[in-house]
Amino acid sequence: MKTINFPYLALALCLFLLMVINRGSQPGADDDTALPLLTLLIINECAFFLALAGTFIGTKYLSSINFKFSLKPLYSITTIICALLTIQFALLGIKLWPL
Secondary structure (H helix, E strand, O other), X not given: OOHHHHHHHHHHXXXXXXXXXXXXXXXXXXXXXXXXXXXXXXXXXXXXXHHHHHHHHHHHHHHHOOOOOOOOHHHHHHHHHHHHHHHHHHHHHHHHOOO
16 A cells, blocks of 8 residues: 555544544443543544544645645545544543543
8 A cells, every 4th residue: 555545544544433432432321431431542542643644644745746736636635634633633632531
């Protein structure tokens, strides 16, 4: 696999992991989450770094073609969504962390 295709893979995996975190963090009947808190935090951290890598590789490739978004519009959108997911996972990790 070429590293240029990594943002597509990162986007798909991050969306799946976001769904797992959202389902796992919902409280059950006994006010406990469906997944243990440490598991949720580890999944969130892995998804954060995965989205960050997708953003980095996508931005690096787009800068090599001088940010001509008209050449690769789907790739540009995928990179932007990976950047937004990076922010989302950072905020979600802060929200999940018990203070």
